[in-house]
Amino acid sequence: MKKLLVICAFLFTSYTMAADSSSGCGLGWAVLSKNSLVSSFTRTFINATFSSTIGMTLGTSGCAQHSIVKNESKIIHFSEANFYQLQKEIALGNGPYVTAFSGLIGCEDTQNFNSRIQKKFDKIYTDVNTTPNVALKNILKSVQEDQELSANCHII
């Protein structure tokens, strides 16, 4: 339950994850935090110049740790980075991404998780504009509401 609270805290605060692209964090990010096309370009330039790869990896310099991901934010990063893959495999009821995700949230009976979560597809992806954060929130809610899943998954 504690883990779930941590994730929810991440999801409900204004905290947003950095995108997959390496532009967006590192030393350049700390220098220019305004996210515009020009600053994005400048950030990349600064990052390249000062070799801020450590910052990009360890989450220093205001970076969201997208490379070496903290355990708590791993679930968020994974579900965000693989939004379409996860959506696709939840609809199919199987696949490596949904299987990896079930392991990540502590649902070890993968087959059971995959087929149960498949039935909740419409509840998770309510419309075409469902964001990764809302989708994750809906998955966790679905797991919590499902008696069998909530009993078998460690995260809850």
Place this chain on the structure above:
Amino acid sequence: MSYHLKNIVLIIITFVSFETKVFSQNYQNKLIEVSNSSYWKKLLHYEEGFFSSSSLADSDTFFLSKNGRDNLLEELEANIEAFKKIESLYTPEKMPAQCAFPERFNFIKNSFSEIKFKEAKCPDFQKWKKAVVGESVSLVFASAYVNNPSSMFGHTFLKFNQRNVEKLSEDMFNYVVAFSAHSDSSPGFLYALKGLFGGYKGVINVKPFYQTMKEYSKVESRDLWEYELNLDKDEIDSILNHLWEIFANTNFDYYFFDENCTSVLARILDLVSVDISYVENMRGYSLPTELVRTLSDSSKVGSVRYHPSLRKIFWAHYNKLSDSDKEDFHKLVKKEVVDTNAQVYQAVIHYYDYMRHDHENAIDENFAKYQKEILSKAAKAGRSSEIAIDTPISPDQGHLPAKVGLLLGKRNKDTVNSFQIRPLYHGLNDTDKGHEPWSAIEVLKLDFNFNHDQNNVGIENLTIVDVQSLPNFSFLDKNISWDLSLQVNPMIEDYKESSLKTSFSMKLGVSKQNSRFLFSTLIGAKVEAHEFYENFFRVGPHLKLVSGFLIGKSKLLANVNYFHSLVGKGELSKRYYYDYSLGLSIPVSTQGVFELKSTSNGRLGTFKDSFDSYSAGVSIYY
């Protein structure tokens, strides 16, 4: 002080100073010896050149001495001094030298046991290492993306396997370490140009494997091949320590041919290789396939795994559908209402996923809405069974990249010997085993001949670069074919065989192909330059037809070109020409091929002016 005592003191002083001198001389010799050791050179990425020798690393923070880039001894001395103290000065993040250069520290500590070095606490490095380290390391090869010139040689990176590699779902959380160009611009012509002539910095980056899987196999539709390496714990440790040294401290210039993902990885792997030097196997250029092949041949490779691209996944699912299911598939794609089964939905889902990633420009709001609708219907249809996808021949099984050939033949009525040499990489007439079928990328191919009757040597063709991407076009997968060629050829159509012209052409078109057959139509423009031409150049449309057949293991290729210059005065018939060629390649061994070739140049309606040649001979890959 008595006379005797004075003498004794003098003797002791002389002895001690002699001892110190001997020690200092020995230490100096050892310093020189260690600084010239191959391991120290490898740690500094030191390259010995013909005129000068220096490190390939391009950042000052990689060297502790002012002259460290060129001077191995000074750099070693500076490192020894730094490791005797704990000063948080190094890397842009300011940490002690022991933490910034852990592999150098281990090497120096082991080499100079007589010196007392200080051990430092390295929380950043330890955190990084703990996250990345694995029980085994795999070299991952991302094959060429079917239609992207900048990926045509493939890509390589290292993957550290913390968990069972066979279990894909857990494998996804392993980390991948890659050396790649730091670029913000999307791949294109400028990207390729900068990659060839410099302009990019190459940096080490670290990502979870799920991110890499998504980028390569989904977004770019490239197959991934994973070669697990037989390395022990200490070797993995050394590699990881050294990766950190590069990661934290430096970057390298990035060039597509010689200083690329593969050359840096080869140097890193070379640190722990005792029985084979990957670096020595590189010949002025480094090809990802060659690193993979060298490793495979060296018994350093354990198991090999294949991760198909999204494109291959879709086609495998589509091809497994029955005829009636295929009908349902097409109806669904046309947005007709059909009551169908989970297998059909599965194929449609893979199709839309592939479209979304590979044909990004075809995506609009309606597409996204319909994709969502299909996903929702599939979820209601229940679970579909997974299908097995065939593993193709791995890239290390293909032919070697350089080729040399000797052919004998006739040119019109003269007897001619022709000699061909190509340093890289893969021609349309080469066997496709281990390569993307019916694709070609050839660089610096030289074809010259000796004419026995006229007793002279002449250039038949110099291909500076020739790229042909001829993927299959279908209404489900609308791939456009293209080709680009920069060549120097004799002006045989103008009867000036000894005079050379330069030509550049770019064409677009469509191809139908499978593993045994190709038919391709391309149209574009060609520019030819020669002082003989009015205003030195000719320009106009260029048409090209290519067909190919596999007969057993032999490959038959027919090529027809037609060029019509729009500039130039004089007779119209003088401004156009055609050429065609017919070639048969018959493999005679794994790295040898017997070739038959016939070419003809001429002008329509004037067959008496045509210029014909026939030749046969053997080419060897090396």
